[in-house]
Amino acid sequence: MFIDIIRDRYLRKKRTIEYWKRRGLKIGKDCSINPKVELGSEPYLITIGSHVRINSGVTFVTHDGGCWVLRNETSIPNSNQLDLFGKIKIGNNVHIGTNAFIMPGVTIGDNVIIGCCAVVTKDIPDNSIAVGVPARVIESVSEYYNKHRENFDYTKHLSAEEKKDYLTKKYNG
Secondary structure (H helix, E strand, O other), rough: OOOHHHHHHHHHHHHHHHHHHOOOOOOOOOEEEEEOOOOOOOOEEEOOOOOOOEEEEEEEEEEEOOOHHHOOOOOOOHHHOOOOOOEEEEEOOOEOOOEEHHHHHHHEEEEEEEOOOOOEEEOOOOOOOOOOOEEEEEEEEEHHHHHHHHHHOOOOOOHHHHHHHHHHHHOOO
16 A cells, blocks of 8 residues: 555656556647646546646646535435536647646647636637636637747757757847
8 A cells, every 4th residue: 555655656756647547547649747737536537639738737627616515405305415527628739838727527629728827617619829717718829829920939959058048148138
């Protein structure tokens, strides 16, 4: 039992995707899940496509905790047994920003960016950027690209030191 706890802590921190797969998560290829992501008590209700990045602090909620209040209602048959669940589906080529919340029953389409701290309560269509509380679509991915086209930095091929030098020169003169 103790060895299982140690193994789970190691997997969650060092091999995050393997940890969540063991708990029932369905996930595609080429994904990145920060170890500080919370996939809740029912990760088997979550499906994640390919090429998805989920930043630190993101929380997936697959159940509605409001049932707690109803469980003592004597006018509701079997109220002490109530639960309310919802599947979550994430498409392909999605980025979910730091500290976002994905609520039960939500589908996020393909080619989507979810902003930091967004609370996603409704489906987000393909090729969209959604931000806010509750999250709402503010623009398409192509509008985002066109808006920032002149400001993008192409640094993925640089070493950490080269990137530091480049950004220091660009932003500090």
